[in-house]
Amino acid sequence: MRKRILLLEDEQAIADTLLYALQSEGFEVRHVSLARQALDAFHDTPPDLAILDIGVPDGNGFDVCRTMRKTSELPIVFLTARHEEIDRVLGLELGADDYVVKPFSPREVCARVRAILRRSAGTAPVPPPASPVVADVLTLDEQAQRIGWAGEVLALTRYEYLLLATLLRRPERIFSRTELMSLVWGDAPHTADRTVDAHIKLLRAKLRARGVQGDVIQTHRHMGYSLRSHA
Incomplete structure (x- = not known):
């Protein structure tokens, strides 16, 4: 079964580039451009991973992440033009799994998505001890x-x-x-x-x-x- 990716990105040119790259890698991608649309899509058909742009017209990716984290631990990648350290730290403290700064390589984003999904699927588990x-x-x-x-x-x-x-x-x-x-x-x-x-x-x-x-x-x-x- 193909992995589902939710992409929140309001810049169409960037969205088109990511859509092409991710779909070429075999992912099923649902693209939205507004925060409320991202949350509707999240509740409608839960994705396997979300890529969230921080700056969108009706809010920001941080708030979307906060809402998602109330009910889900799905992997989240922030995508943004911001590069200040405080933004990266805030994103990670909210529970994001990665943080990609524009401009970026679509192939690198795909590689990061694959790595995160492999980890979330438990492909590299730590051998359990005999007892807690x-x-x-x-x-x-x-x-x-x-x-x-x-x-x-x-x-x-x-x-x-x-x-x-x-x-x-x-x-x-x-x-x-x-x-x-x-x-x-x-x-x-x-x-x-x-x-x-x-x-x-x-x-x-x-x-x-x-x-x-x-x-x-x-x-x-x-x-x-x-x-x-x-x-």
Whole structure:
């Protein structure tokens, strides 16, 4: 079955280029130019992946992403002319899987889409341990691909789960950014290393929201990150 792509892009020339490239790769693409149309399409026929332009006439891709994330963890790629770091970090913190800045190569976008879909399909799973891993009251269930804190499942995006699971398998072990990029974002080689920092920041915020005191995920300057074994 062909994978369905939802494309939100109000510039017709760019949309036509992406439509041709994606359809040539065998994807089924539904193109819309307005935020409300994107949400209608999302609810009507859920796609396998969404490509969202940030600047559209009736809103922005960030808001569309927020709405989608309330009910779905589908892969999301932001497509935008903005290149400021704060925009990239915001997009990643909202749960986006990638961020492509215009001008771009349609072939590169297709390659990123394929890589993200492969990862979401679980083509490169981490072998599960014999039983769930526990660091204090943080638990990792590899079979269900869930992480819990004090008995409650954390609401995590795919990359947040993969990042926290990597740290949780080896408590106290320091992972460099390069190692984490390779282990978590191995199928997305063009992703910036600041992606790690953005996801660490979001994971800390989610843990604090659950009442976790202090930073369970520790920063080691010029070295990387580790997970504290006792909260």
